[in-house]
Amino acid sequence: MWQDKKSREIIDSIVSYYRQQVNYDPAGTITLVEQELVSQRIRQGNDWTGRGIVMDTVIDATISALEIVHQACLEKLSDQGQTPAGD
Numbered sequence: 001m002w003q004d005k006k007s008r009e010i011i012d013s014i015v016s017y018y019r020q021q022v023n024y025d026p027a028g029t030i031t032l033v034e035q036e037l038v039s040q041r042i043r044q045g046n047d048w049t050g051r052g053i054v055m056d057t058v059i060d061a062t063i064s065a066l067e068i069v070h071q072a073c074l075e076k077l078s079d080q081g082q083t084p085a086g087d
Contacts, residue, residue, distance in 0.1 A: 003053070007061035014065035015072075022072045030073035030084050037066045 021029040044059050077084060 003057045006054075006057050007064070010058060010061035011065040011068065014062065015068055018069040018072075022069060022076055026073040026076035026080070027082065027084065030070060030077070033066050033070045033073065037063065037070065040066065 018029060018033070021032075040059060040063050044063065047056075074084065
C-alpha cells in the first residue's frame with residue numbers, strides 16, 4: 001500500500017536527518033526530539049477538521065521516526081554513562 005511506502009520514506013528521512021546529531025550531541029538532540037514529539041502528538045489529536053489519510057500517515061510516521069531517534073539518544077547517553085537532562 002502507498003501508506004507503507006510513504007511511512008518508510010518519512011521514517012528513513014527523519015532518522016537519517018538526526019543521525020549525526022545523535023552521535024555528537026545526544027543530550028541536546030533528545031531535548032529537541034521530546035519537544036517535537038509533544039507537538040506532533042498534539043497535532044495528531046487535533047483532527048476536528050478531518051485532515052484525511054494522507055496527513056494522518058505523515059503525522060503517524062513522523063511520530064514513529066521521532067520515537068526511534070529518541071531511543072537512539074537514550075542508548076547513546078547510556079553508552080556514555082549519562083542520563084537525559086530531565087532525569
